Amino acid sequence: MLLEDASALGLDCVILAESAQDSAATTASNVIVGSPKDQMALDTLAAAVDVITFDHEIVDLELLAALEARGTSIAPSTSALLHAVDKAAMRLALADRQLPMPRFAVLAPGEALEDPGLGWPLVVKAARGGYDGRGVFVAADLAEATGIVQALHAEGVSALLEEQVAIRAELASLVCRSSSGEIRAWPVVETAQVDGVCREVLIPGSVSDRYRAEGEALARTIAEELDVVGVLAVELFITGEGLVINELAMRPHNSGHWTQDGSVTSQFENHLRAVAGLPLGSTKTTAPFVASVNVFGGAEQRSPHASLAEALSVEGAHVHLYGKAPRQGRKLGHVTVAGSDPEHVRRAAWHGALALGTPLPDALRMGAL
Amino acid sequence: MLLEDASALGLDCVILAESAQDSAATTASNVIVGSPKDQMALDTLAAAVDVITFDHEIVDLELLAALEARGTSIAPSTSALLHAVDKAAMRLALADRQLPMPRFAVLAPGEALEDPGLGWPLVVKAARGGYDGRGVFVAADLAEATGIVQALHAEGVSALLEEQVAIRAELASLVCRSSSGEIRAWPVVETAQVDGVCREVLIPGSVSDRYRAEGEALARTIAEELDVVGVLAVELFITGEGLVINELAMRPHNSGHWTQDGSVTSQFENHLRAVAGLPLGSTKTTAPFVASVNVFGGAEQRSPHASLAEALSVEGAHVHLYGKAPRQGRKLGHVTVAGSDPEHVRRAAWHGALALGTPLPDALRMGAL
Numbered sequence: 001m002l003l004e005d006a007s008a009l010g011l012d013c014v015i016l017a018e019s020a021q022d023s024a025a026t027t028a029s030n031v032i033v034g035s036p037k038d039q040m041a042l043d044t045l046a047a048a049v050d051v052i053t054f055d056h057e058i059v060d061l062e063l064l065a066a067l068e069a070r071g072t073s074i075a076p077s078t079s080a081l082l083h084a085v086d087k088a089a090m091r092l093a094l095a096d097r098q099l100p101m102p103r104f105a106v107l108a109p110g111e112a113l114e115d116p117g118l119g120w121p122l123v124v125k126a127a128r129g130g131y132d133g134r135g136v137f138v139a140a141d142l143a144e145a146t147g148i149v150q151a152l153h154a155e156g157v158s159a160l161l162e163e164q165v166a167i168r169a170e171l172a173s174l175v176c177r178s179s180s181g182e183i184r185a186w187p188v189v190e191t192a193q194v195d196g197v198c199r200e201v202l203i204p205g206s207v208s209d210r211y212r213a214e215g216e217a218l219a220r221t222i223a224e225e226l227d228v229v230g231v232l233a234v235e236l237f238i239t240g241e242g243l244v245i246n247e248l249a250m251r252p253h254n255s256g257h258w259t260q261d262g263s264v265t266s267q268f269e270n271h272l273r274a275v276a277g278l279p280l281g282s283t284k285t286t287a288p289f290v291a292s293v294n295v296f297g298g299a300e301q302r303s304p305h306a307s308l309a310e311a312l313s314v315e316g317a318h319v320h321l322y323g324k325a326p327r328q329g330r331k332l333g334h335v336t337v338a339g340s341d342p343e344h345v346r347r348a349a350w351h352g353a354l355a356l357g358t359p360l361p362d363a364l365r366m367g368a369l
Numbered sequence: 370m371l372l373e374d375a376s377a378l379g380l381d382c383v384i385l386a387e388s389a390q391d392s393a394a395t396t397a398s399n400v401i402v403g404s405p406k407d408q409m410a411l412d413t414l415a416a417a418v419d420v421i422t423f424d425h426e427i428v429d430l431e432l433l434a435a436l437e438a439r440g441t442s443i444a445p446s447t448s449a450l451l452h453a454v455d456k457a458a459m460r461l462a463l464a465d466r467q468l469p470m471p472r473f474a475v476l477a478p479g480e481a482l483e484d485p486g487l488g489w490p491l492v493v494k495a496a497r498g499g500y501d502g503r504g505v506f507v508a509a510d511l512a513e514a515t516g517i518v519q520a521l522h523a524e525g526v527s528a529l530l531e532e533q534v535a536i537r538a539e540l541a542s543l544v545c546r547s548s549s550g551e552i553r554a555w556p557v558v559e560t561a562q563v564d565g566v567c568r569e570v571l572i573p574g575s576v577s578d579r580y581r582a583e584g585e586a587l588a589r590t591i592a593e594e595l596d597v598v599g600v601l602a603v604e605l606f607i608t609g610e611g612l613v614i615n616e617l618a619m620r621p622h623n624s625g626h627w628t629q630d631g632s633v634t635s636q637f638e639n640h641l642r643a644v645a646g647l648p649l650g651s652t653k654t655t656a657p658f659v660a661s662v663n664v665f666g667g668a669e670q671r672s673p674h675a676s677l678a679e680a681l682s683v684e685g686a687h688v689h690l691y692g693k694a695p696r697q698g699r700k701l702g703h704v705t706v707a708g709s710d711p712e713h714v715r716r717a718a719w720h721g722a723l724a725l726g727t728p729l730p731d732a733l734r735m736g737a738l
Contacts, residue, residue, distance in 0.1 A: 004373045007396045008629075010674060010690030010702070027376050027398050260377075264685055264707075279682040286655045286707075305379060313648040316633055321379030333379070338633075338655075 001260070001320070002055060002252065003028055005269040011276060014048045016041055023323045024055070039063055046072040053230060053275040054251050057085045058129065075179065075229040075275035076250045083226050084250040088127035088160045097225050099218065100244045102237075105161045109153040113146050118163040124148045127158035133196020138164065165244060171207055171236040172255030173219035176270040176280055177228050184270060184283040186263055188215035191235075191255050194361040197331070198254045202346060203262060203290040211236075214243050222248065231256065231271040254294065254331075259283075261318040262290035262338040287338035291346040293353040295333035297326040304332050304356035311335065316345075317352035326357070370629070370689070371424060371621065372397055374638040380645060383417045385410055392692045393424070408432055415441040422599060422644040423620050426454045427498065444548065444598040444644035445619045452595050453619040457496035457529045466594050468587065469613045471606075474530045478522040482515050487532040493517045496527035502565020507533065534613060540576055540605040541624030542588035545639040545649055546597050553639060553652040555632055557584035560604075560624050563730040566700070567623045571715060572631060572659040580605075583612050591617065600625065600640040623663065623700075628652075630687040630705040631659035656707035660715040662722040664702035666695040673701050673725035680704060685714075686721035695726070 003024065006013045016032045017025035025031045032048070034041025037060040045052060051073040052064075065078045074081075083090040088106040095101065105116040106127070116122070122145050126135035139145035149159040170193055175185045190205025191198050204212065219234040222245075226232075233253030235246040256267035265273075265281030273280050295304055303326045304311070311319050314337075321333035335352035337345040354360060372393065375382045385401045386394035394400045401417070403410025406429040414421060420442040421433075434447045443450075452459040457475040464470065474485040475496070485491070491514050495504035508514035518528040539562055544554045559574025560567050573581065588603040591614075595601075602622030604615040625636035634642075634650030642649050664673055672695045673680070680688050683706075690702035704721035706714040723729060 001377075003396075004376050007373050008370075008687075008689045009677070010692050012395075012692075025398075026381075027372075029394075029396050029398055029400075031398075264687075273681060278678050281681065282685050308378070309647050312642060312650065316651050318377075318633075320377045323379050323381075 001257075002268045002272060005266060006272055009269070009272060011272055014045060016045045026323055036060070037063065042067060051075055051275050051277075053271070054081070056131075056251065057081065057249070058131070059085065061085055077227065077229065080226045080228045081250055084248050086127050086158075087125055087130070087247065088158045090248055091160060091162075093226065094222065094245060097221070099221065100242065102162045102165050102244055104163070107149055107153075107159040107161065109156055109158065113142070113149045113159075113161075115142055116161050118161060121164050123162040123164050124152075125160040125162065126152050126155075127160050129157060133193075136196055165237055165239045167237045167239060169206065169238040170246070171205075171211060171215050171238065171243070172201070172253070173215035173234045173236060174231065174253065174256040174259070174267060175216070175219040175223050175234075176231045176267065176274050176283070177223040178274045178280050179229050179277045180279075181224075182280055183220050183223055184265075184280045185216045185220060186256065186259055186267070186283045187285060188212045188236075189255055189258070192364055194364065197294075197329075199294055199361055199364060200346070200349070201255050201258050201292040202342070203258055203285065211238060211243060218243065218245065230274045231267050254334075257320065257334050258290045258292035258336050258338075260320065261336040262286055262292075285338075287345075288340055289342040289345045290336065290338045291342075291349040292334050292336040293346075293349040294331055294358070295321070295335060295353050295356045296358045297328050297330045297332055298357045298359045299328050300357070301326045301328060302357045307355050307357060310355040311352040314348050314352045314355065316348055319352060319356070321356075332356070370626075371637045371641060374635060375641055378638070378641060380641060383414060385414045395692055405429070406432065411436060420444050420644050420646075422640070423450070425500075425620065426450065426618070427500075428454065430454055446596065446598065449595045449597045450619055453617050455496050455527075456494055456499070456616065457527045459617055460529060460531075462595065463591065463614060466590070468590065469611065471534045471613055472532045476518055476522075476528040476530065478525055478527065482511070482518045482528075482530075484511055485530050487530060490533050492531040492533050493521075494529040494531065495521050495524075496529050498526060502562075505565055534606055534608045536606045536608060538575065538607040539615070540574075540580060540584050540607065540612070541570070541622070542584035542603045542605060543600065543622065543625040543628075543636060544585070544588040544592050544603075545600045545636065545643050545652070546592040547643045547649050548598050548646045549648075550593075551649055552589050552592055553634075553649045554585045554589060555625065555628055555636070555652045556654060557581045557605075558624055558627070561733055563733065566663075566665075566698075568663055568730055568733060569715070569718070570624050570627050570661040571711070572627055572654065580607060580612060587612065587614065599643045600636050623703075626689065626703050627659045627661035627705050627707075629689065631655055631661075631707040654707075656714075657709055658711040658714045659705065659707045660711075660718040661703050661705040662715075662718040663700055663727070664690070664704060664722050664725045665727045666697050666699045666701055667726045667728045668697050669726070670695045670697060671726045676724050676726060679724040680721040683717050683721045683724065685717055688721060688725070690725075701725070 014030045015028040124137045190202045192200045223232045233249040252267045260266040318336045337348040339345045383399045384397040493506045521528045559571045561569045592601045602618040621636045629635040687705040706717040708714045
């Protein structure tokens with residue numbers, strides 16, 4: 001999706017992809033096939049471009065830092081990116097700034113778990129390598145937690161222990177920060193997660209003015225404090241004590257895909273502008289209500305292309321497919337609808353996603369559909 | 370630009386480009402380098418795709434018709450496309466349907482010119498091969514017209530003779546027709562041409578409700594009568610006697626580039642939907658006023674990339690660059706702004722285009738800039 005906006009701006013891209021079958025590799029004109037953790041692949045990429053940026057955080061920070069030290073521009077910089085790659089580093093850095101978070105503790109490999117005093121059940125996360133709910137565990141008691149921590153430590157990964165907060169709603173606050181320090185914020189959105197995976201994004205959803213303002217202020221603060229260049233997504237929980245920060249991403253994020261069809265400037269275009277040292281574009285919405293629903297593979301592993309016509313017959317539906325093979329539970333695309341009626345846009349976006357084979361999650365209150 | 374929307378819909382494209390340096394070839398993942406008038410290149414393309422479509426009309430209709438006869442899907446079909454390729458065939462076909470046009474006559478090679486009784490000066494056009502004002506001549510008298518006609522005939526091209534109408538304004542009516550016959554119309558726009566080249570597009574501009582309705586009806590009629598599949602652009606003149614049809618294009622057209630940033634569905638996406646046999650998307654505008662200004666190379670042949678930051682600092686400016694080398698007078702991109710104030714959006718779009726090095730045409734009334 002970055003490539004689509006890069007094409008419009010006339011920015012040339014070189015993609016480092018693990019496989020020639022990766023989505024980005026099949027649409028790009030200029031592809032290096034190699035691992036983002038491979039020195040030679042990174043050197044080849046660095047020699048071909050003015051700046052390196054990312055669409056995921058499964059990267060090797062040491063290799064990247066060495067590239068940076070040799071003069072390669074990397075945006076966001078590795079010192080910022082650390083906080084998106086390593087959840088423990090993120091918690092420690094944000095705690096230093098007294099930002100609202102669940103209470104937590106970090107256990108590096110070699111450190112033994114004692115009751116951290118965060119209550120039970122306890123959330124145990126892999127500090128690195130998790131994605132879409134993977135690497136996040138809930139331990140009922142000390143014995144279970146110890147097992148999880150030992151398994152993480154055996155892989156050389158630190159464990160992040162967090163109190164389990166009572167979540168009233170989940171929000172995401174999306175901003176983009178340019179290399180000159182300019183920050184633009186899109187409106188804070190409400191997200192619905194099922195099993196740790198985002199299923200729908202509603203703008204503005206049920207977000208109150210207070211939480212919208214607080215959420216935006218938090219993302220602005222984090223972008224400045226961590227010196228982020230590019231998009232920063234801050235996942236937030238509303239709890240009984242107010243907002244707390246869940247996770248960070250420093251790249252175009254699923255909670256911001258709606259900006260392609262509901263904002264003057266998409267998160268992809270602003271990310272490109274930021275990393276290319278260009279001024280940022282307007283983050284205003286183009287409609288009062290927007291809904292974006294993720295498309296997932298179902299049990300029958302049917303390609304969403306088989307029912308593309310049905311999805312496109314939903315009036316106003318913007319369909320985005322990622323060109324991925326349709327495995328069960330795999331995110332294959334999203335459908336966005338913008339308009340003046342919140343119920344209508346949500347229903348229409350779900351109709352599009354369901355037409356494309358997305359299973360309807362029981363956990364969402366979908367009565368109106 | 371078709372590739373950007375094809376990427377979103379997950380449609381795989383193979384590009385037949387004359388040179389590996391063509392804009393489309395430098396952004397596409399799958400390119401055949403060859404002439405669209407070369408049998409072997411066309412055969413290779415036909416073997417690789419489900420349907421062939423076009424972004425220009427410099428094609429060989431006979432070769433394409435032979436492909437069609439052998440079972441290749443071509444959209445629009447060659448029998449429709451004839452009327453975009455050949456202006457004489459277009460005039461004759463629309464005259465059969467009694468549609469409003471300047472009075473005209475057609476002179477095939479071998480036929481001698483006598484005074485056609487269309488008044489002087491007389492417009493003489495190459496029936497095929499013209500583009501952006503090229504192939505259009507104004508002859509003051511019979512001697513001059515004879516010279517032009519003979520030159521066209523020497524190249525084997527028919528001459529289309531037209532009365533010179535007094536143009537009060539120029540409009541363009543853009544529709545898309547699906548393979549099932551569904552038609553969607555974008556609002557009729559006002560265009561400003563200088564030396565036969567479109568400089569700006571205003572939505573709705575000064576188009577009256579009457580001409581908007583008539584212009585849309587004309588394009589719908591032509592799309593049906595000529596069995597067009599895909600985008601049809603109808604360039605129109607407002608004259609003292611009302612609307613007359615100037616030219617047709619059966620592809621995404623410069624007068625519709627604004628739809629990328631001012632309409633729910635862009636002309637590029639709807640063209641792709643149509644030729645892929647998919648239902649069409651909403652052609653509603655996303656803002657009451659839209660202005661789109663073309664970016665041209667100036668005398669100094671400066672690349673628009675050199676001042677991209679300046680153009681992007683214009684709030685709300687959507688910059689689209691085509692990746693072409695900056696020759697004087699060459700169309701290099703466009704800048705679109707949508708909003709609620711017609712003067713503001715026009716000024717902002719011009720500011721963006723001027724920042725990118727576009728010379729300001731004397732012929733436009735640009736006082737407000």
